[in-house]
Amino acid sequence: MIAKQFDPTKDNTDWKRVRHKTDEELIAAAEADEDNPPLTEAELATTHIVDPVSKESITIRPDAPILEWFRAQGQGYQTRINAVLRSYVEMRRPKVASTGRAPTNESWTSRAREGVALSTSSQ
Numbered sequence: 001m002i003a004k005q006f007d008p009t010k011d012n013t014d015w016k017r018v019r020h021k022t023d024e025e026l027i028a029a030a031e032a033d034e035d036n037p038p039l040t041e042a043e044l045a046t047t048h049i050v051d052p053v054s055k056e057s058i059t060i061r062p063d064a065p066i067l068e069w070f071r072a073q074g075q076g077y078q079t080r081i082n083a084v085l086r087s088y089v090e091m092r093r094p095k096v097a098s099t100g101r102a103p104t105n106e107s108w109t110s111r112a113r114e115g116v117a118l119s120t121s122s123q
Helices: 015-019 023-032 041-045 064-072 077-092 105-113
Strands: none
Touching: 064 077
16 A cells, blocks of 8 residues: 655645544644644743735746746745745845844834835945
């Protein structure tokens, strides 16, 4: 028998099996999972909601070989293009003098919304 290969892009959950379990069985299974133990009350007290970065739909015209290369990497190529662009921006962001680090996404995006210049000294 050949085992199914795990594909992280697909939902491999057996939902039919899950629907037939009681809440108590599901909770017991979750609590028994060594790889993902439930959060403690102390851990829950320190959590906070993080809003995802909004994305905009744009049209760009990359060189054909560049786009071809990203597409050849498979599903998620647009996400990878975004990661490359994000990396470029991170490298070009002006550093905060007190920390020597680039500002956080939140401060960066809020400055951009306010129309604050986001250029660096090295163009």
